[in-house]
Amino acid sequence: MAEETTTNRKAKRxxxxxxxxxxxxxxxxxxxxxxxxFDVKAALAEARRCLQCKRPTCIEGCxxxxxxxxxxxxxxxxxxxxxxxxxxxxxxxxxxxxxxxPQETQCEKACVxxxxxxxxxxxxxxxxxxxxxxxxxxxxxxxxxxxxxxxxAVIGSGPGGLTAAAxxxxxxxxxxxxxxLHAPGGVLRYGIPPFRLPRDILDREVDxxxxxxxxxxxxVLVGKTLTLQELMEEEGYEAVFIATGAGLPWFLGxxxxxxxxxxxxxxxxxxxxxxxxxxxxxxxxxxxxGKKTVVIGGGNTAMDSARCALRMGSQSAxxxxxxxxxxPARAEEAENxxxxxxELRELTVPVRVLGDEKGRVRALQCQRAKLGxxxxxxxxxxxxxxxxxxxxxxxxxxxxxxxxxxxxxPSTEPRLELGKDGRLIVNPETNETSIPGxxxxxxxANDAGTVIAAMGDGKVAARAIDQHxxxxxxxGPSPH
Numbered sequence: 001m002a003e004e005t006t007t008n009r010k011a012k013r014x015x016x017x018x019x020x021x022x023x024x025x026x027x028x029x030x031x032x033x034x035x036x037x038f039d040v041k042a043a044l045a046e047a048r049r050c051l052q053c054k055r056p057t058c059i060e061g062c063x064x065x066x067x068x069x070x071x072x073x074x075x076x077x078x079x080x081x082x083x084x085x086x087x088x089x090x091x092x093x094x095x096x097x098x099x100x101x102p103q104e105t106q107c108e109k110a111c112v113x114x115x116x117x118x119x120x121x122x123x124x125x126x127x128x129x130x131x132x133x134x135x136x137x138x139x140x141x142x143x144x145x146x147x148x149x150x151x152x153a154v155i156g157s158g159p160g161g162l163t164a165a166a167x168x169x170x171x172x173x174x175x176x177x178x179x180x181l182h183a184p185g186g187v188l189r190y191g192i193p194p195f196r197l198p199r200d201i202l203d204r205e206v207d208x209x210x211x212x213x214x215x216x217x218x219x220v221l222v223g224k225t226l227t228l229q230e231l232m233e234e235e236g237y238e239a240v241f242i243a244t245g246a247g248l249p250w251f252l253g254x255x256x257x258x259x260x261x262x263x264x265x266x267x268x269x270x271x272x273x274x275x276x277x278x279x280x281x282x283x284x285x286x287x288x289x290g291k292k293t294v295v296i297g298g299g300n301t302a303m304d305s306a307r308c309a310l311r312m313g314s315q316s317a318x319x320x321x322x323x324x325x326x327x328p329a330r331a332e333e334a335e336n337x338x339x340x341x342x343e344l345r346e347l348t349v350p351v352r353v354l355g356d357e358k359g360r361v362r363a364l365q366c367q368r369a370k371l372g373x374x375x376x377x378x379x380x381x382x383x384x385x386x387x388x389x390x391x392x393x394x395x396x397x398x399x400x401x402x403x404x405x406x407x408x409x410p411s412t413e414p415r416l417e418l419g420k421d422g423r424l425i426v427n428p429e430t431n432e433t434s435i436p437g438x439x440x441x442x443x444x445a446n447d448a449g450t451v452i453a454a455m456g457d458g459k460v461a462a463r464a465i466d467q468h469x470x471x472x473x474x475x476g477p478s479p480h
Contacts, residue, residue, distance in 0.1 A: 016118035017046045021336070028310055028340040031194045031278055035099070043128040047076035050120050053112050058122065061110030063456030064163075066090045068107060068122055075125055081137065083129045091126075092166040092209060093159060093455065095134065095201045098127025100192055101452040102330050134204060143213025145174045150469050153178060153237040155222045155409065158186025159451045160442035161243035162209050163458030164465075168241075169212040171466045171478055176237075177214060180221040181274065187245055188451070190274035191266075193304050195311075196333075223409040228416075228438070238472070239437045239465045242424065243458065246443035247406035251399055252296065256353025261288065261361035265301045265400035272308050289314045290395030294364055296350055297400035298327035303334060305398045306342045314396065317343040319350060321369055321382040345392070347371070349384050353397060363391045405444045423447070430464035431457055439465060 020036040021027070027034050038046065050072045058068045067086050074083035087094045103123035111119035149172050154165045157179040165175045183189055184206050188197060210216060222228060222244075231237045249264035251257050268287075271277045277285035293309035295302050298320040310316040318337070320327060323346045327334060338344060352365040368388035371380035405423050410416045417425045417434035424433050424440045431439045441457025443449060466478050 014045070014049055016049065016121055017042045017124075019121065019124045024336075024339040024341070027195065028307075031311060033198050034195050034336055037131055038124055038128045043075055043125060044078070046121050046125055047072050049113060050076070051113050057110040057112060058107045058120075061107040062090075063106065063452045064090050064459055066107075066126075071129060072120065072122070072125055075129060080129065080132045084133045084137065087126065087129055090459075091455070092163055093205045094126050095130035096159070096188060096197060096205055097452055097455070098123050098125075098130050099197050099201070100188075102450055104331065106452065130201075134201075140208075140211040142211075143169065145169065145172055145213045149174045150238045150473065151176070151236055152465060152469075153231050153235075153240045154243060155228075155240065156180075156186055156243035156245060156442075156444075157184035157206075157216060158243055158245050158442060158454060159188060160245075160454035160458040160461075161186065161241065162206065163455040164241045164243065164441070164462045165214045165458075166209045166212055167459060167462035168465060169209075169214050171462070173466075173469070175214045177216045178220040178222050178231075179216060179218045182218050183274070184216050184218065186243075190270040191301070191304070193269070193273055193308055195307070196304070221408070223412040228409065228413045228435075232437070238469060240439065241431075241458070241461050241465065242409060242433070242438065242440040242444055243442045243454065244406040244409055244444050245454075246403040246449070247408075248404040248422075249399070250402045250404065252350060252401065254350060254352055256355060256361075257399070259353055259355040259361050260359050261290065261395055262353060262397045262399070265295075265297070265305045265398055266403060268305055268398045269301070269308065272312070278308070278312060287312075288396065290361075291315060292394045293317070293396040293398065294319055294392055294394040295398045295400055297402075298322065298329055299400065299402075300329045300333055302398075302400035303329045303337045303342075305400050307337050307340060309396065309398070310340060310342055315343075316341070317345055317392070317394075319345050319348045319364070319366065319392065321347065321349045322371065322379060323347060326371075326379040347382065348392075349382060351384075351389070354391065361395055361397050363393050364397060365389060365391055403443070410444075421447070429460075431461040432464060432468075437468060 052069050056069045071083045071086040107122045108119040151174045152168050154161045154177045157177045165177050168175045249266040271287045275285040276283040277287040289312040293314040293316050295306040295318045306316045306318050347369040349367045349369050350364050354363040356362045367384040369382040369384050372383045375381040415435050419425050424445045426445045431441050433440050439461040441461050442454035
């Protein structure tokens with residue numbers, strides 16, 4: 001094996017193995033997963049491309065610090081169970097991350113091989129390992145919490161909350177997640193469509209967190225059902241991690257946004273993904289998707305919205321004020337959307353939603369734009385061209401431009417210090433808020449807006465909570 005590995009290390013001109021996908025015409029008609037994943041042969045071939053660098057910069061590009069060369073080496077040597085162990089030492093949700101994380105701007109961007117060739121397909125290998133575990137390992141970890149262990153509350157069951165809860169449970173704490181909706185997962189469940197993240201994968205990852213001893217209470221809206229103060233003073237939770245996400249959608253502030261047929265992407269995707277409107281009438285969730293849907297925005301949420309509308313039987317178009325080169329969406333998701341039949345209209349700025357005599361959307365009035373100098377984002381600023389107005393026919397409009405932090409919990413707790421953008425101000429080293437023992441992460445505390453960034457925040461907070469409670473109770477160093 002060693003001799004073969006050395007030979008493979010020298011033969012580094014092998015091309016990157018593409019991730020298989022279902023044909024566009026087939027997948028555009030259902031909500032089944034688009035990407036098929038590597039088989040064993042492809043995974044081994046891709047693992048052999050890894051240089052096993054002495055200074056693995058890919059780890060520096062990973063917000064949760066996975067030993068990337070370590071798990072890839074285990075894959076290369078067909079030690080798949082060891083690869084699972086290496087991954088789960090730092091990442092409690094590998095099946096999710098392998099599917100939805102933007103590896104191309106993080107670990108793969110830092111891959112040394114990528115300086116001369118295409119980087120190693122780290123995300124696809126992570127997915128392969130997680131799927132191998134699903135298909136081959138039945139055993140589950142057992143809880144290790146004592147009945148008198150300190151209690152920690154986690155508010156929100158999205159990626160940050162699940163990560164923090166799992167890490168804290170491993171440290172021996174009694175952890176309860178409080179989720180406002182009827183099913184756990186947060187944005188993983190209501191925001192990301194099943195064709196990108198199948199629900200059985202999400203459910204398995206949630207089950208893994210629960211197997212560590214984490215309790216999940218759904219239909220509990222902290223700030224309404226009970227307060228943060230009640231959690232700590234009456235329920236006995238000695239620390240709290242707030243991971244309530246970004247639940248307040250932005251609108252454009254243009255005339256006509258109150259017409260029937262205009263949705264925020266948050267509502268549109270929640271109705272389809274969480275409430276399964278695409279399975280009507282089996283699931284009696286009302287949603288009106290017309291013959292022509294226009295989605296405004298250029299991020300992953302816009303791609304998801306347009307692809308969902310397409311699958312609901314609508315012609316689907318994305319209006320973006322810049323060009324595709326400036327779109328913040330993952331290149332893979334934009335490619336998938338266009339291949340499936342979503343139309344992209346670049347350099348298009350909506351200025352008014354037009355309605356019919358019954359108050360329903362009939363079109364969008366837009367202006368053409370050109371690109372000027374870069375703005376604060378580093379991208380060239382779109383400049384509307386005067387006198388270039390034109391109409392785009394539509395009977396459904398989805399606004400997917402951005403979201404703000406969920407304001408409910410902060411509005412009920414005046415001791416929480418907020419920044420100008422409505423996010424909780426936290427210590428960047430520990431993620432502790434202005435209230436001692438209360439920590440926060442993910443979109444409620446930063447604007448990274450990615451699953452893996454929220455998970456990184458969860459890990460930082462879990463370490464800080466562990467140190468906080470050990471100091472409070474006079475305990476020794478953490479075994480983790």
